[in-house]
Amino acid sequence: MKKSSLTFLCLGLAAACMLAPVAHAGRSCEAGKITPQTVARGMSLAEKTLASLNASGEKVVLLARAGQDLSKYKLRYSHLGLAYQEPDGQGGHTWRVLHKLNECGTSESAVYRQGLGEFFLDDLWRFEAAWVAPAPEVQAKLLALLQDPARTVGMHHKPYSIVSYAWGRKYQQSNQWAIETLAAAMEPGANSRERAQAWLQFKGYEPTVLKLGPLTRLGGRMTAANVAFDDHPNDKRYSDRIETVTVDSVFAWLQRAQLTGNGKLPTLIKL
Numbered sequence: 001m002k003k004s005s006l007t008f009l010c011l012g013l014a015a016a017c018m019l020a021p022v023a024h025a026g027r028s029c030e031a032g033k034i035t036p037q038t039v040a041r042g043m044s045l046a047e048k049t050l051a052s053l054n055a056s057g058e059k060v061v062l063l064a065r066a067g068q069d070l071s072k073y074k075l076r077y078s079h080l081g082l083a084y085q086e087p088d089g090q091g092g093h094t095w096r097v098l099h100k101l102n103e104c105g106t107s108e109s110a111v112y113r114q115g116l117g118e119f120f121l122d123d124l125w126r127f128e129a130a131w132v133a134p135a136p137e138v139q140a141k142l143l144a145l146l147q148d149p150a151r152t153v154g155m156h157h158k159p160y161s162i163v164s165y166a167w168g169r170k171y172q173q174s175n176q177w178a179i180e181t182l183a184a185a186m187e188p189g190a191n192s193r194e195r196a197q198a199w200l201q202f203k204g205y206e207p208t209v210l211k212l213g214p215l216t217r218l219g220g221r222m223t224a225a226n227v228a229f230d231d232h233p234n235d236k237r238y239s240d241r242i243e244t245v246t247v248d249s250v251f252a253w254l255q256r257a258q259l260t261g262n263g264k265l266p267t268l269i270k271l
Contacts, residue, residue, distance in 0.1 A: 034123055041127050041271060042120040048269050049129050050116055053083070053095055056267070060084045060139040060146065062178065062254070063097060064247045064266075065119065066126040073210055077130060077247035080175045081119060082182075084146045098146055100177040102160045107225045109160040111153050111177070130266040132251055134259050138186065145185040155180040155196055161228040163244045166207035168231040169193050175245040179205065205253045208246040 053061065061084075064077035081099030088094040097119045102109045120129070134142065145151045161171035172180075172193070183196035183203075190196040229237055236243060254260050 034121075038123055039121060042124060043117055045124075045127050045129055045269065045271055046116040046120045048271070049120070049131070050095060052267060052269055053085075053131065056133065058085075058133040058139065060142045061131040061133045062182075062250065063119070063131045064129065064251070065124060066128050067124055069125045070246075073208070075208065075246055075248050078125070080178045080247045080250060082142065082146060082178055083116070083119075083131065084143055086147070098152055100156065100172075100174040102162070102174070102226050105225060107160055107171075107228070108158050109156075109172070109174070109177075110158070111156050113152075127271040129269040130247075130251070131269075132254055132260055132266040133264060134182075134254065135261045138182075138259055141185045142182065145181065151184070152181070154191070155184050155193060157193060160226055161231065162224075162226050163210065163212075163229065163242055165231040165233070166205075166243045166245050167197055167201070169197075170231040171228060173245065175247055175250060179245060179250055203253075203257045203259075205257070206249060207243040208249045210242040210244060211240055212242050 049063070060082065063081050063083040065079050065081075066077050068078045070076070070078055079099070081097040083095055083097045085093050085095055095116055096113055097116065098111065098113050099119070100109055100111050133139070156177060157169065157172035159171045160173060162173050164171035164173045164176055166176065179200060180193055180196040183199040184190045187195070187199040190199050229242065232242060251266050255265070
């Protein structure tokens, strides 16, 4: 795409985005945060990511963005999607991202299939992306699932909390959906969230432990519909140990569990 066309597209997308209600995960839902400038930068990040993915030869990757500043928790990325290559109908191919998003201002969510431009059309905290490619056999199983509309939502659970308990089933946040879907692709018998989580535990996945004091927990519950702590075991919740699924923990686990090809590190893309 020519730069002039990209600029025109960015301006059009910005206008549409500022007029329409949006869904989010790991980012702000404040009105007016999206501007033509942020859209242009998001599209530039999408272009760089597309070039990186096309040059990689991979078919499926786990793709992360930084929608919120989580540095106080020593976390770099906030949101994870499953990106995959598909035919574009013109003899070539394109990339799509399947990911779960929280409906703004609510405690509900849905699974969306978007292009890279939409994935980064966001009030990003940092214009940086990262992707990691699973091993070829993992990619093949994930691609088969991602091409099956029924299976892509098989692990989806509508009630949402951004800090949902990693081993709970009352709520489900976006990164949790992503790895439970990965588990469903890898384990034929994982036809429920319970079985998907059992596979993840068997494979050694370890959630991030957030240290959140009682005032933080109370404030979150009172001021945001998409924050809940009542699914966490009492002994952990009242000792300020909130165990939830984060991008950083997933990337570390993929390497530790040898689910990436030759222990590959995440590929970083920055503007």
